Amino acid sequence: MSEFVKQIPIISLYKDGKQEQREDCVIQEKRVALYLNGHKLISTMSLPQDQDAYAVGFLMSEGVIESLQDITSIAVSDDGLNVYVQSRINEDSLNNLFNEKTLTSGCCVGVSANFEGKIVERFISTPLSLSVQRLWSLVERFSSPTDLFDKTGCVHKASLVFENGYEITSQDVGRHNAIDKVVGRAKLQNLDTTYAILLVSGRLSMEMVIKAAMHDIAIVISKSATTELGIKSAQLLGITLVGFARDKRCNIYTHPHRISHA
Incomplete structure (x- = not known):
């Protein structure tokens, strides 16, 4: 049994009225606090694993930290519920986290701020391409459930697949957290995400x-839907956006030139 899973007694009720008493597995999320340069920055409901990766991914996604080399130290408390980062920071991006918060449409409710500024100047022109055959190979592998999802049905997953086939996967109760963790793990391994493909479950x-744009990721694939603003953002930023990638069909919403039929 995973350390993040707890068994509880439940009653299963069936359509025919039958009831069954049994045990079920539920996820155990925790409140994890992120401290930056000695000050508490934010708390998030998360799985207390890969907290160092989450901290790096979140702070770099928001432009608060611009390079891994800016980080002096990262420490995680013994109980896993506090992450301490010492780093050189971008003060403007940090201030935006408090002055221009946007309540996102995320599960577990995410907060993001830096939708303007540097991001509007980005356009990803990476000459990355993906064959139809490889796209479906990646989707099929990504669709394999993790042990934690099998037990609870309550986690999101994100994977980065690099040109040489190397793959990093992270999971969390929040889809935003899963992306921050997988990107953070890549950065901590000094991997260039410019030629990586991001697959997500949410x-x-x-x-x-x-x-994705903040890390120059040119192709993003999801098993799920996309929103209108998601599509508009991808079009503006030069990202190839693929949704509903399941059951032998997918929708290519933007920049389809990266999907090769050869």
Whole structure:
């Protein structure tokens, strides 16, 4: 049994009126606090794993930290509920986190701020391409449930697949957190995400697309839907956005030139 899973007694009620007493597995999320340069920055409901990666991914996605080399130290408390980062920071981006917060459409409710500024100047022109055959190979592999999802049905997953086939996968109760974690893990390994493909399990809203853009990720694929602002953001930022990638069909919403039929 995973340390993030708890068994509880429940009653299963069936359509025919039959009831069954049994045990079910539920996820155990925790409130994880992020401290930056000695000050508490934010708390998030999350799985207390890969907290260092989450901190790096979140802070770099928001432009608060611009490079891994800016970070002096990262420490995680023994109980896993506090993450301490010492780093050189972009003060303007940090201030935007408090002055221009946007309540996002995320599960577990996300907060993002830096939708303007640097992001409107970005256009990803990476000459990355993906064959139809490889697209479906990636989707099929990504669709394999994790042990934690099998037990609870209550986690999102994000994967980065690099040109050489190397793959990083993270999971969390929040789809935003899952992306921050997988990107953070890549940065901590000094991997260049410019030629990586991002696969996610959750819907592709604007802030999800912007997270990808902040790391120059040119192709984003989801098993789920996308929103209108997600599509508009991807078109503006040069991202190839693929949604509903399941059951032998997918929708290509923007920049289809990266999907090769050869």
